[in-house]
Each structure stands twice: as structure tokens, then as C-alpha cells.
Amino acid sequence: MTSPLILTPNLDRPDDVYAELLAAHDGLTKAQSDALNARLILILANHIGDQATFIQALTKAKGAGSNDRPHDGGHD
Amino acid sequence: MNKIFETPLYPYARNRDQDADHPPRHKVIVVGAGPVGLAAAIDLAQRGVPVVVLDDNDKVSFGSRAICFAKRTMEIADRLGVGQAMVDKGVQWNQGKVFFGDRKVYDFNLLAEAGHQFPAFVNLQQYYIEHYLVQRIRTLQADGASIEIRGRNRVTAVRPHDSHTALTIDTPDGPYSLEADWLIACDGAGSAIRAMMGLDFIGRVFEDNFLIADVTMEADFPTERWFWFDPPFNTGQSALLHKQPDGVWRIDLQLGWDIDKTEEQKPENVIPRLKAMLGEDTGFELEWVSIYTFQCRRMARFRHDRVIFAGDSAHQVSPFGARGANSGFQDADNLIWKLQLVLEGLAEDSLLDSYDAERVAAAEENILNSSRSTDFITPKSDISRIFRDAVLDLSEHHPFARPLVNSGRLSLPTVYDGSVLNSGDRLPGADAGTRPGAPCPDAPLGDGFLLPQLGHGFTLLTLNADAPDVVEEAGLTIPRLAVTTDADETGALAARYLGTAGSAVYLIRPDQHVAARMETYDDGAIRAALRRAIGQEYRP
Ligand SMILES: Cc1cc2nc3c(=O)[nH]c(=O)nc-3n(C[C@H](O)[C@H](O)[C@H](O)COP(=O)(O)OP(=O)(O)OC[C@H]3O[C@@H](n4cnc5c(N)ncnc54)[C@H](O)[C@@H]3O)c2cc1C
Numbered sequence: 260m261t262s263p264l265i266l267t268p269n270l271d272r273p274d275d276v277y278a279e280l281l282a283a284h285d286g287l288t289k290a291q292s293d294a295l296n297a298r299l300i301l302i303l304a305n306h307i308g309d310q311a312t313f314i315q316a317l318t319k320a321k322g323a324g325s326n327d328r329p330h331d332g333g334h335d
Numbered sequence: 336m337n338k339i340f341e342t343p344l345y346p347y348a349r350n351r352d353q354d355a356d357h358p359p360r361h362k363v364i365v366v367g368a369g370p371v372g373l374a375a376a377i378d379l380a381q382r383g384v385p386v387v388v389l390d391d392n393d394k395v396s397f398g399s400r401a402i403c404f405a406k407r408t409m410e411i412a413d414r415l416g417v418g419q420a421m422v423d424k425g426v427q428w429n430q431g432k433v434f435f436g437d438r439k440v441y442d443f444n445l446l447a448e449a450g451h452q453f454p455a456f457v458n459l460q461q462y463y464i465e466h467y468l469v470q471r472i473r474t475l476q477a478d479g480a481s482i483e484i485r486g487r488n489r490v491t492a493v494r495p496h497d498s499h500t501a502l503t504i505d506t507p508d509g510p511y512s513l514e515a516d517w518l519i520a521c522d523g524a525g526s527a528i529r530a531m532m533g534l535d536f537i538g539r540v541f542e543d544n545f546l547i548a549d550v551t552m553e554a555d556f557p558t559e560r561w562f563w564f565d566p567p568f569n570t571g572q573s574a575l576l577h578k579q580p581d582g583v584w585r586i587d588l589q590l591g592w593d594i595d596k597t598e599e600q601k602p603e604n605v606i607p608r609l610k611a612m613l614g615e616d617t618g619f620e621l622e623w624v625s626i627y628t629f630q631c632r633r634m635a636r637f638r639h640d641r642v643i644f645a646g647d648s649a650h651q652v653s654p655f656g657a658r659g660a661n662s663g664f665q666d667a668d669n670l671i672w673k674l675q676l677v678l679e680g681l682a683e684d685s686l687l688d689s690y691d692a693e694r695v696a697a698a699e700e701n702i703l704n705s706s707r708s709t710d711f712i713t714p715k716s717d718i719s720r721i722f723r724d725a726v727l728d729l730s731e732h733h734p735f736a737r738p739l740v741n742s743g744r745l746s747l748p749t750v751y752d753g754s755v756l757n758s759g760d761r762l763p764g765a766d767a768g769t770r771p772g773a774p775c776p777d778a779p780l781g782d783g784f785l786l787p788q789l790g791h792g793f794t795l796l797t798l799n800a801d802a803p804d805v806v807e808e809a810g811l812t813i814p815r816l817a818v819t820t821d822a823d824e825t826g827a828l829a830a831r832y833l834g835t836a837g838s839a840v841y842l843i844r845p846d847q848h849v850a851a852r853m854e855t856y857d858d859g860a861i862r863a864a865l866r867r868a869i870g871q872e873y874r875p
Binding site: 293294297299300301302305 | 725
């Protein structure tokens with residue numbers, strides 16, 4: 260079962276979640292931060308489970324970056 | 336020290352063709368007496384097709400090379416008469432450990448499905464398999480089969496014609512010429528035939544070198560597959576330890592790209608590396624050392640009219656996942672029954688195009704899998720290493736991450752989905768593992784197993800269903816194998832072949848892949864399925 264990717268506000272307390280995310284990286288080196296992000300992405304991907312939803316998230320994440328637009332054709 | 340690969344098994348002997356006035360014509364010539372060429376030749380001989388095998392060497396393959404053989408290979412080898420020998424000699428294993436840095440991150444068990452004659456894998460040196468295949472050829476010869484293996488016969492020129500292929504062969508007595516109606520090129524990754532015909536071999540070279548060492552040791556390592564990512568004794572690289580028969584262990588050490596291959600292979604450089612891995616006090620002896628670079632590539636097409644490529648000559652994969660020899664056996668298994676039908680005039684030669692389609696798809700699947708393993712083992716960018724390490728760190732604590740760890744996805748046979756030889760699936764509710772195109776899974780049957788009952792030709796397998804005892808169609812006589820699930824004590828037969836259906840009728844190809852399935856016997860549908868499976872219902 261594919262559940263559509265939620266792209267409307269879905270966090271009760273967005274400021275709290277954002278602060279938690281930053282706090283988790285406090286005091287980490289760049290390498291440690293990269294590793295933490297990677298582990299987090301993998302845990303969340305497994306939680307999502309559905310491959311189509313995950314790919315939607317990946318596509319949206321790619322499409323929203325202003326810096327990498329020239330690389331992927333810049334659509335959407 | 337094992338001397339099996341130093342003894343000539345098929346020494347050069349002068350043959351009458353060398354004294355002929357005109358190049359003698361043979362129905363089928365196989366070039367290369369590696370596992371794939373030998374398997375193809377045995378299959379032909381068992382089918383009564385005369386065959387000559389030419390090899391530039393006279394011994395089994397030097398060193399172990401392939402060591403990990405999958406169940407499907409044993410099933411094919413069983414049909415060729417050497418399956419049991421492989422199991423008797425091979426080392427069976429189910430357990431493994433994965434290490435990351437200086438710690439073990441998890442243990443695994445392959446949890447092989449029960450109810451199969453053959454184990455999921457055995458570890459066995461490639462030279463044993465080649466030896467068994469050569470012995471099998473000797474037995475066939477003693478039984479009067481027309482199969483010949485000519486050592487130190489090196490093919491030096493190949494000229495394809497519309498009606499045949501002409502060959503020049505070099506021997507210790509000088510050159511001679513032969514012609515073949517059909518030429519099967521099993522002359523390995525560096526295929527001379529492919530090169531002489533100017534054919535492509537395109538793909539990806541992985542910029543990495545691996546030191547591979549077979550050592551004998553009396554050590555109490557368990558019979559398990561141990562894989563290290565970034566171990567202290569090989570920092571930033573990987574390592575593998577796996578057991579073979581005769582107290583031989585396979586050690587695989589990633590070395591990186593910028594190395595001096597000649598230097599690295601010298602015992603004075605190899606031994607310290609192995610000591611660091613095995614421990615200073617472990618006594619061992621080097622049996623074989625080699626360094627290799629990965630390639631993942633294939634020919635665009637495996638069939639070039641009357642010249643057909645099989646095994647490493649047609650496709651090459653990285654060893655992680657054990658897909659080289661294992662997939663080569665499937666090539667031979669797929670090709671030979673088709674060639675027999677063409678030779679007997681029962682099928683058009685376009686049936687051979689289905690070999691091309693089915694085995695090119697299989698090669699793609701194997702290349703995809705082995706490229707992914709290689710990318711995990713050898714991350715190609717900073718970010719891929721970050722993700723790789725994240726997976727390994729997570730795998731220590733969370734089972735979800737373990738399926739993401741990729742130190743080689745062990746070889747499974749390819750399902751020929753979408754093949755023109757398949758008929759539509761007409762058995763709703765049945766397991767996908769027996770869908771048209773799939774290789775038949777084994778199952779307990781009476782005192783034995785299902786697959787050995789299937790024989791060398793097409794079979795009509797009926798489960799709890801009525802059908803004629805033989806079907807004659809398109810010049811073929813198809814015997815019926817009638818089984819019921821009354822005595823199916825394990826339930827495996829029903830689970831694999833019926834699912835929720837009450838009865839089933841399967842048309843099974845000579846290579847034990849499903850051609851068609853339906854709930855009850857439908858004469859018209861079975862006959863159409865048979866014609867389709869021998870290439871009569873389509874034109875490419
Ligand atoms: C280190 C290593 C580990 C491996 N591990 C595994 C594994 O665990 N599992 C697995 O399935 N595969 C494995 N493989 C791959 C496996 O060894 C090959 O896929 C397999 O040998 C291919 O068989 P082949 O018959 O196609 O070719 P080959 O075994 O290469 O045989 C080709 C034959 O052709 C002969 N020949 C060549 N040119 C000519 C000529 N001009 N005239 C006459 N004869 C000629 C050669 O002498 C040779 O006998 C491994 C390979 C390596 C190198």
C-alpha cells in the first residue's frame with residue numbers, strides 16, 4: 260500500500276522538532292554529523308517502509324535544493 | 336599441498352582429424368574445458384549429440400577460483416551426473432559473521448528452506464568440479480557416447496560462414512583445421528573467439544585489487560563465512576574468510592588501486608598480512624595466491640548466428656555473490672536442450688535467440704547484483720562511505736539494517752519473466768516461485784525428491800489432476816509425472832506448486848523452468864504452450 264507523501268504541515272510543534280535536530284548535532288565534528296544524518300535517514304526510511312513514498316520524498320528533497328538544480332535538469 | 340591441478344587430466348594425443356585432407360566437419364564443437372564448456376559438452380553427449388571439446392590446456396583450472404556453489408548449480412550438476420559428488424566433497428555452511436572495524440556487528444544464519452535435495456550452498460574448489468566433470472566424460476565415453484576432449488588444442492583462428500564455422504587449431508604437432516555446424520565458445524573471460532570475431536565486451540572495471548589466498552591450516556575457526564569491513568588488520572579495506580574442503584581456507588583481502596601487483600603477491604608480503612589477520616600463532620601454509628581486479632561486463636549479444644557464447648566469455652561479474660560459475664552452469668542448462676531440438680530439426684534455429692534473450696537478462700541481473708555488492712564493499716565517494724558505515728553501525732543494534740549490509744548477494748537462479756517461451760499464468764492463488772519462467776523449486780516426493788524425476792526432456796507435471804499419460808505434439812513425446820498431495824507430509828509440494836489451488840498441471844522445460852501452468856489439463860492450451868516453448872508460436 261502506497262501512502263502519499265505528506266507535504267503539508269504535519270508536526271505539532273515544528274520549533275521543538277527543529278531544535279531537537281540541531282541539538283543532536285551539537286559538539287559533533289562534520290564527519291560525526293554526516294554519520295548521524297545518514298543513520299537518521301536510514302532509520303526513517305525503514306520506518307516509512309513503502310518504497311514509492313520514500314522515492315517521492317527523495318525526489319522532493321532533490322527538487323527543492325537551489326544549489327543542485329543545474330545538475331538534475333531543474334524541473335519541478 | 337593439493338596437486339590435483341598439476342596433473343594433466345586430458346593430455347595431448349594426436350587425433351585422426353589432424354591427418355585429414357579436408358577440414359573434417361563436426362556437429363558441435365565446444366571451445367574451452369572450464370566448468371561451463373564441460374557442462375555443455377556432457378549435456379550434449381547425454382542427449383546423444385556428438386561433441387568435441389578443444390582446450391588450450393590439459394589440466395583443471397589453476398588454483399581454486401570459484402569456491403561457492405549454489406543449489407541450482409548442484410541441481411543442474413545432478414542432471415549431468417556429478418551433483419552428489421559435489422555435495423559429498425563440499426563443505427556446507429549456514430552461519431556467518433559480519434565485522435566492522437574491531438568489533439563483530441552481528442551473526443547470521445542463511446535459514447535455508449527445508450525440503451530440497453541439495454543444500455543452499457556448498458564450498459568446493461572449482462578444480463574438484465572440473466575434475467568430476469572430466470571423470471563424467473570418461474564414463475560417458477566408456478558407455479559409448481560420442482564425446483571427445485582434446486587437450487593442448489588452442490583455437491587460433493575462427494571464420495564464421497553461413498552454413499558453418501571454420502577453425503584453425505594449434506597443437507604440439509602443429510596446426511590443423513576443423514569445421515563446426517555449431518560452435519559454443521566457453522573460452523573464458525579473455526575469450527580468444529570473441530576477440531577474433533571483433534565482438535564487444537562492455538562494462539565497468541572496478542578500480543580495486545583483491546589479494547586472494549588459499550591457505551591450509553589446522554585452526555579452530557568455525558565453518559562460517561566471516562566478512563570484515565574496515566578491519567584493524569586491513570585498514571580502510573575489506574576481508575573475507577571462508578572454509579573449503581581439505582582444511583583449505585579462502586582469504587580475500589582488498590588492497591586498493593595503487594599497488595604493485597607483483598610485489599603484493601610475493602610470499603614475504605602476503606604472509607605478514609595473513610598473520611595480522613589470523614593471529615601470529617596460527618600456523619598455515621599458502622596453497623595459492625593471486626591478485627585480481629573486478630570487471631562487470633557482458634557481450635551485447637551471446638548468439639552470433641552459428642557461434643554461441645556461454646559462461647565468462649559472454650559475461651563477467653565480480654566474485655562477490657558467487658555468480659560467475661553459477662550463472663555459467665545456467666547458460667549451459669538453457670542452451671543445450673534448445674540446440675538439440677534445432678539439430679534434430681524439431682525447432683527452428685530462432686529458438687536459439689531465446690537463449691540470447693533469457694541469458695542476457697540473467698547476466699544483467701547478475702551484473703546489477705554484483706555491482707551493488709562491490710559498491711557497498713568499496714564505496715566510491717565520501718557520501719557512499721558515510722551511508723555504508725551508517726548501515727554497519729546500525730546493524731550492530733537494529734535488525735532492520737542487516738538486510739542493507741551487502742557483502743555479496745548469494746547467487747539465485749534467474750526467473751525468465753517475459754520470455755517469449757512462456758505461456759500466461761493460469762493458476763491463480765499459486766506461489767509466484769513456480770510462475771512461468773521460474774526454475775522449478777525442489778520438494779520432497781515419496782522417498783526422494785521432485786527434481787530428479789523430471790528427466791532431460793519436457794515433462795507434464797500434474798498435481799491432483801487428470802491428464803493423458805503422454806502428450807505427442809510437434810514431434811515431441813512428453814511424459815506425464817503424476818503426483819498427488821495425499822502423501823505430502825511436509826506440505827512443501829502443495830505450498831510450492833498449488834498454493835490455494837486444488838489441482839495443477841505444469842508444463843516443464845528440459846532445463847526445469849516452468850513453461851506454463853493451469854489448474855486442470857487443457858489439451859489445446861498444453862499443446863499451444865509446448866509449441867510456444869520450442870519457439871513455434873513467435874517470430875522474432
Ligand atoms: C578469485 C575468483 C573467485 C571466484 N569465485 C567464484 C565463486 O565462488 N562462485 C562462482 O560461481 N564463480 C566464481 N568465480 C568465477 C568462476 O571462476 C568463473 O566464472 C568460471 O571459471 C567461468 O567458467 P568458464 O568455463 O566460462 O571459463 P573458464 O573457467 O575461464 O574456462 C575457459 C577455458 O577455455 C580455455 N581456452 C581459452 N582460450 C582458448 C583457446 N583459444 N583455445 C582453446 N581453449 C581456450 C582455457 O584454457 C580454459 O580452460 C571466481 C573467479 C575468481 C577469479
